[in-house]
Amino acid sequence: MLEIKNLHAEVNETKVLKGIDLTVKAGEIHAIMGPNGAGKSSLSRIIAGHPLYTVTEGSVTYEINLKKQNLLTMDTHQRACEGIFMSFQYPLEIPGLSNKEFLRAAFNEVSKYQGSEPMDVIEFEELLEQKMDKLGIKKSLLSRELNVDFSGGEKKQNEIIQMAVLAPRIAFLDETDSGLDIDALKIVATGIQKFKSNHNATVLITHYHRILEHIKPDFVHILKDGKIIKTGDAKLALEIENKGYQVAAS
Amino acid sequence: MTTCTRFLNKTKSEERIAYGTEQFARFKQAIQSLNIEKDDYWKHSNVNFFNKIEKKQPKALLTIKDKGWPRVHSRKRSDEKLTDLIAKTSEKIYPVTSVEENNLAYTLVFNNGALLLKDSNLSSESMLLEVETNETDLSNRYPKSIHSLVKQNHNEPNLMLSLNIALTALQEGLTSEQHEVFIRIPKNVTLAKPLVCLFLDDSASHEKIIIPRVHLHLEQNAALTFLETHKVEHVLLQNTFINITLEAGAKLIHVQELEEGANVNHIHMTHGNLYHNSSYYTFSMQHGSQSSLIEKKFFVKGEGANASFNGLSIGKTRQHFNNIVSLHHETEQTTSQQNYKFVLADRSRGAFTGHLKVFRNAQGVNAGQLCKTLLIGEKSVMYARPQLEIFADDVKCGHGATIGEVNAEELFYLMSRGISQKQALAILSHAFVKEFFINLAEVLGHPQPAITSSDRSTLPTENFLKNFF
Incomplete structure (x- = not known):
């Protein structure tokens, strides 16, 4: 589904990725772990199309309708419309923009791109209702302004709502579990589990083994200094938790 | 929204001069393309252009000659020296006959700057609303026609008013009668429906100047919602003058929307006197025309009076929008707020001058002034000049201005959810x-606008996008 080959990238003339190779297939869950500053967030931002990053070498191919396309030439919003989703580590607060309005704008733009009819207020309200019930997130989040005065946990839950509404094909979740209490972590983990199907894939970027107790990854990668230095299964995450990155990688 | 902030008081003087010159040139262009002798006042002060006005409005012209053309960005405020300015009115005057009002509003339609009776809906029989154009009949009751107005307010003549009077002389070829309208709301009357003034034009006013004037007088404890909509298409310059008097306890909500055609220049002036416990709320929105200036000059004269000024300017292409608020707190225990926002796309320009003056004996004044700008266009420019001039000791006054660009991270956040850049900018x-719209809805008594079937399928931002970008 997504194939990253020898990806090198820089931001403000600092090299952040130094040759990443990663293949993600439909139905898989990948976990990317690694020390601070290893390039984990940069990887997800580059895939999402952040304008500040420059790819200097390598390729990213993305399969759309069984055809392999070059992801790097696509615009940010085009990537999102084609099913790439990235949850933000620090979701931004936008005063004046209602959360519901934002979700509907995003949903309708993606629908329009994919050739289906946009939804009106009432229809969309019904859809949201269903999704929220499924996720078990309180509905009061919707009537507030986008992330304004949200707690850390509420912001992360809001990212999961966005994922559920947009139903992407591949989701990069950038430290979605950081700063969450046990209940919020369960909500987020449930959201990710419900999202999982044979047609989509998840890439979890995390520091902790905690979330992986709820979601069993098929692959665990250690990213260090802009490179994936080791790949293993779920056991590797436990090893990292117990021994640290240095030992686990060696 | 994070914005980088800079105070434009620090703008280089050359920039200001260049800006002033440009604005100057626009008016010059507006005047020159009239059917008058050119070449030209702008080089020599004694010129043909003014000869024509001089015959009709000698005193008004004198001020302009004396003080120079009203400048949008004059740095000094000494442009208002004592000068005797009495000009005679030469307009023909007709009384308004009564017509049925419609269900939504009392409507006054102005075509080419003159009141159009047959399209206006009024019920003068009910005596709730008196509309007259016969100044001589009303002169005892309404002494504040434009000509007497230039003398009042501490004998400070105003260049903008002089301009308005001077331009009157150029109105030949247009219907000049009935361009000055007097409206009075009697004591203790609250009008249930808003009064709407709709300004239109037709090809007869092509490349001409029009000068509509409205005098609005609310007697004690009267209340009114007054909406002004400007939709002229053909004129070169519209110079609107609104004169407001609020007696004790009167309440006025004044909403104006300037959505003129792309080739129109508009100078819009509102003068007001606010007496004891009166309340004035205004919201002005500029998004039409190639350049427009909204000037508000208010004198807060009665204890307990409150004035709230709100303005939104949305510029695109090469549009040029200017807001000037000049507010004099003359008595104690009065309050005011100014809140202006600009959204400037493409190469559009905006300017804000807020001048707040608190007189020596006006203790206990509470006044705030704020101007915020969002620059969307790479070449859009904003000039903000918040000013306070305070002579009293015990007052609370604040002012500020921010100018910022769209936050790149916010834009990325929206785009990473599938929203195109253009739509994302509109959303932000x-x-x-x-x-502004929430406040306005609250002021008008409609806290939650209901969703109608027609806007069910569109987002507010889609309308916003469609209307303004």
Whole structure:
């Protein structure tokens, strides 16, 4: 589904990725772990199309309708419309923009791109209702302004709502579990589990083994200094938790 | 929204001069393309252009000659020296006959700057609303026609008013009668429906100047919602003058929307006197015309009076929008707020001058002044000049201005959810200005606008996008 080959990238003339190779297939869950500053967030931002990053070498191919396309030439919003989703580590607060309005704008733009009819207020309200019930997130989040005065946990839950509404094909979740209490972590983990199907894939970027107790990854990668230095299964995450990155990688 | 902030008081003087010159040139262009002798006042002060006015409005012209053309960005405020300015009115005057009002509003239609009776809906029989154009009949009751107005307010003549009077002389070829309208709301009357003034034009006014004037007088404890909509298409310059008097306890909500055609220049002036416990709320929105200036000059004269000024300017292409608020707190225990926002796309320009003056004996004044700008266009420019001039000791006054660009991270956040850049900019702009519409809805007594079937399928931001970008 997504194939990253020898990806090198820089931001403000600092090299952040130094040759990443990663293949993600439909139905898989990948976990990317690694020390601070290893390039984990940069990887997800580059895939999402952040304008500040420059790819200097390598390729990213993305399969759309069984055809392999070059992801790097696509615009940010085009990537999102084609099913790439990235949850933000620090979701931004936008005063004046209602959360519901934002979700509907995003949903309708993606629908329009994919050739289906946009939804009106009432229809969309019904859809949201269903999704929220499924996720078990309180509905009061919707009537507030986008992330304004949200707690850390509420912001992360809001990212999961966005994922559920947009139903992407591949989701990069950038430290979605950081700063969450046990209940919020369960909500987020449930959201990710419900999202999982044979047609989509998840890439979890995390520091902790905690979330992986709820979601069993098929692959665990250690990213260090802009490179994936080791790949293993779920056991590797436990090893990292117990021994640290240095030992686990060696 | 994070914005980088800079105070434009620090703008280089050359920039200001260049800006002033440009604005100057626009008016010059507006005047020159009239059917008058050119070449030209702008080089020599004694010129043909003014000869024509001089015959009709000698004193008004004198001020302009003396003080120079009203400048949008004059740095000094000494442009208002004592000068005797009495000009005679030469307009023909007709009384308004009564017509049925419609269900939504009392409507006054102005075509080419003159009141159009047959399209206006009024019920003068009910005596709730008196509309007259016969100044001589009303002169005892309404002494504040434009000509007497230039003398009042501490004998400070105003260049903008002089301009208005001077331009009257150029109105030949247009219907000059009935361009000055007097409206009075009697004591203790609250009008249930708003009064709407709709300004239109036709090809007869092509490349001409029009000068509509409205005098609005609310007697004690009267209340009114007054909406002004400007939709002229053909004129070169519209110079609107609104004169407001609020007696004790009167309440006025004044909403104006300037959505003129792309080739129109508009100078819009509102003068007001606010007496004891009166309340004035205004919201002005500029998004039409190639350049427009909204000037508000208010004198807060009665204890307990409150004035709230709100303005939104949305510029695109090469549009040029200017707001000037000049507010004099003359008595104690009066309050005012100024809240202006600009969203500037493409190469559009905006300017804000807020001048707040608190007189020596006006203790206990509480006044705030704020101007915020969102620059969307790479080449859009904003000039903000918040000013306070305070002579009293015990007052609370604040002022500030911010100018910022769209936050790149916010834009990325929206785009990473599938929203195109153009739509994302519209969404962020809408978020920036939304508070005005919420406030207005509250002031007008409709806290939650209901969703109608027609706007069910469109987002507020889509309308915003469609209308303004």
